[in-house]
Structure formats: C-alpha cells, structure tokens
Amino acid sequence: MAPYDIRLVGDPVLRQPATEVTDIDARLVRLAEDMIVTMHEAPGIGLAAPQVGVQKRMFVYDLHDEQGSHVVVNPVISETRGEWVYEEGCLSVPGLSWEIVRPKEVHLSGIDLDGNQVSFEADDLLARMFQHEVDHLDGILLLERLDPAQANEAKRVLREQALAAGEGETRRRLRMPGRA
Numbered sequence: 394m395a396p397y398d399i400r401l402v403g404d405p406v407l408r409q410p411a412t413e414v415t416d417i418d419a420r421l422v423r424l425a426e427d428m429i430v431t432m433h434e435a436p437g438i439g440l441a442a443p444q445v446g447v448q449k450r451m452f453v454y455d456l457h458d459e460q461g462s463h464v465v466v467n468p469v470i471s472e473t474r475g476e477w478v479y480e481e482g483c484l485s486v487p488g489l490s491w492e493i494v495r496p497k498e499v500h501l502s503g504i505d506l507d508g509n510q511v512s513f514e515a516d517d518l519l520a521r522m523f524q525h526e527v528d529h530l531d532g533i534l535l536l537e538r539l540d541p542a543q544a545n546e547a548k549r550v551l552r553e554q555a556l557a558a559g560e561g562e563t564r565r566r567l568r569m570p571g572r573a
C-alpha cells in the first residue's frame with residue numbers, strides 16, 4: 394500500500410506555496426522514500442511534496458529509464474527556451490489531461506539528499522515534468538496553464554465529477570503514463 398494518499402484538486406494544500414527546505418535530516422529522507430513509493434504505485438512520473446500534504450520544496454521523479462528515481466530539494470528553474478505542446482496530466486487531477494504549451498527546455502538546479510548541488514539541462518518530457526513539479530511547489534495546478542476553452546471544459550468536467558462523487562460513485566482512475 395502506498396504510504397500516502399495523493400491530495401486531489403479542491404484540497405487547499407495544493408494551492409499554498411511550499412517553503413524552502415533548511416535541513417536535510419532523517420525525516421526528510423524518509424519523506425522522499427515514501428513519496429517515491431507513492432509515485433510508483435499511483436503510477437506517475439513525478440510527485441511534489443504538497444501532493445502528499447507536506448509544504449516543503451521537494452519533489453521526486455522517475456521517467457522509467459535507466460536513471461531510476463530521483464529527489465530534488467529546493468529546485469529552481471533559471472532558464473527556459475522554446476515551446477512544446479504535450480498532453481499533460483496530474484495525479485491530483487485524476488483521469489484528465491490536456492494539451493498544454495510550455496517551454497521545451499529548462500535549466501533546473503537544486504540540491505540532492507546528500508546536500509550536493511545538482512543541475513540539469515532538460516528538454517521534452519524531463520523539462521515538462523520539472524515545470525509541472527515546480528508549479529506544485531508554488532501552489533499552481535496544471536488547470537492554471539489551460540487556455541480559456543480548455544479551462545471552461547475542465548471546470549465543467551470537474552463539477553460533474555464532484556457531483557458524481559457526492560452521489561457515491563467511485564471516482565474513475567484512468568492509468569495514464571504522463572501523469573505527475
């Protein structure tokens with residue numbers, strides 16, 4: 394069983410900016426490990442601490458390549474380039490995805506769990522996931538990245554889902570590879 398329930402849209406914790414991590418201690422390492430398990434079970438390619446109700450600037454990711462799982466603490470995106478349309482989903486907005494335009498390449502820096510500086514030149518899916526996770530740390534959901542037509546449709550669908558949930562229907566959980 395996943396150590397955490399993933400917080401869903403409507404939960405105020407997803408709308409609050411997270412605070413900088415000042416101490417990398419055993420608790421933080423444990424949190425990262427539990428977040429990785431939660432992400433794998435979801436399944437998703439990234440998970441930010443606010444999605445498990447913790448207001449710390451940290452996220453985990455795993456693009457299911459030979460690199461395995463990673464943790465980035467206090468991430469900062471310092472440069473962005475280009476434009477890329479990608480169908481993006483979010484574990485906190487289950488079952489839905491939208492074609493969203495964001496920069497294609499980003500430079501992201503931060504620290505790892507050993508306190509070492511890390512720095513990435515990322516493009517495509519890695520860059521997309523980094524932007525999505527840093528948004529979570531700023532209290533921003535992908536719903537804020539939709540164009541006006543997509544936003545209207547999203548509002549309608551989310552309202553219907555809320556009504557359905559109120560009537561006791563089980564929430565649909567579609568398995569999609571690009572969710573974070």
Ligand code: ZN
Nearest residue numbers: 483484485573
């Ligand atoms: Zn997300």
